[in-house]
Amino acid sequence: MGLKQKLHRLKEKYKGTKMAPAFNALHTFLYLPNDTTHGGTHVKAADDLKRTMNIVIMALIPCLIFGMFNAGYQHYLALGEINAASGGFFSSEFWTMSNFSLGAWKILPLVAISYGVGLGIEFLFAVIKGHEVEEGYLVTGMLVPLIVPVDIPLWMLVVAVAFGVVIGKEVFGGTGMNILNPALTIRAFLFFAYPTWMSGDKVWVHGAVERAGTPDAISGETILGSLAQNKVFEYDTMDMFFGFIPGSVGETSTLLIILGALILIFTKIGSWRIMLSSIIGALVMGYLFNLVAEWGWISESSKFYSLMSIEFWKHLLIGGLAFGIVYMATDPVTASQTNKGKWFYGFLIGFISVMIRVFNPAYPEGVMLAILLMNVFAPTIDHYVLQGNIKRRAKRLKVKTA
């Protein structure tokens, strides 16, 4: 008897009991459910929630693998044990086994904690409330390790994941009902609760924190961090595009994020409208700041000068902006639902991200706050788009009948 039959049997056996949702979750995760819809219309489509989630995870895997290599690479590079990658994306200095093993050693625990705690809470709530376990956490659990610094203490992640899943999602009624993106809620919690581990010039490279103050001290400064302090950074544009820069685990490689974006757009899971309008929003705001710097409205001694004068399109390459736009702004639950609304929603995310970046050096990564803010406003945007549509059609009706 195969595993499938065994799970079917178990499901029958536990039907109606308290633990049923937990068994059903395992069963439907591994196999197609063996029951059919009763009555009404049947929509026959293969892309159920489970498959949708899995495609997003697949789109995230390249970023995760790259993040592992990058964690090791940044560490050894800062120690001076290896040379900077010089041969483009496939540089031999970057794709080494030692880089990967160090990165995997640091990052796999983050993934395990994120899934273990998050799914544990989902199962718990499903059993208590007696509903089925929803697949919503599958993507969140993969996003969380990608948007935290590599050296984040694991217990902090446990606390933050528990907070994010319970307060960010379960209190609103679970998957599909949440107002805020759960992964970003988790990150925002970490950011405000433990700022010393989420910002500054140490946490982004493994080993920088424990070496601080010793003669072996290494820098873990991100590009945004140096810009916010008007310091020069020595990464060239291609490094930024390929992602050979310090940052949160999975957000550095713009190239692989574009790859993920293409997967999402091709499978029609991520909205290209949101991605495109966010990029436009960021570019517009960046360009306005460029003009301000160019026209000499601010002096070079101003603390905003570096961030304002950086070429506007480079905003897309540094920090988590690209990652946030592709994987988080497009979250179908928390984004605007109407097509017109998506344009406003996306544009404002890009626009506000760059604005927060420049004007608030204490929060160098504005995209997190911008997406959370627009999550809150998404229903309002939808409301006005709908009302606008209703008004227009009502007017047309009046003209016709008059």
Add this chain to the structure above:
Amino acid sequence: MGLLSKKDSKLILDPLADNNPITIQVLGICSALAITAQLKPSIVMAISVIFVLGVGNVIISLMRNIIPSKIRIIVQLIVVATLVIIVDQVLKAFAYELSKELSVFIGLIITNCIIMGRFEAFALGNGPWKSFLDGVGNALGYGIILIIVGFFRELLGSGTLFGFKVLGDPVEKTFLYSIGYENNGFMVLPPMALIVVGIIIWVQRSRNRALIEEN
């Protein structure tokens, strides 16, 4: 209870749980967010409100038959303002540091909706003894929530209780801090007070399902 009749003790006990001014009537939230970052100001605030509301309710109740209803709000305000100024002056005289910490929030007790609410809803229609019990009961209900919130916020946010370092010293890395524990900075920020109050409401309503509103 020998001291209080059944009806009277209900006046005190009801607002503590099933008719709590903060978690059920959702009144007085602002001060619950503002001063609960630490336990000591929460307790001082609770005591101040118990005094103001208990005495205020008695005064209004005594005057209830001679207050012209057209100007009753003004009369009520004068009573609260007088009592609040007494509290403020006492704090300034005997606990200056604390009164500086609470700053405007003692003065803002005047605007606490619980107080005007109890004057209007209870003291204007009941005798002084009952009004006193009702005032003290409601203020206690308010104070309990303040103290619960203040307890968690100070413990998790600063690692202290009444300023006493119960979790060890964060600078010298003793006790919990020696194994990598860190204070949760979010707890000190006002939004977290709102979330803690929300969690209390959640726990309370899932224990007593009769409290859940229908919609």
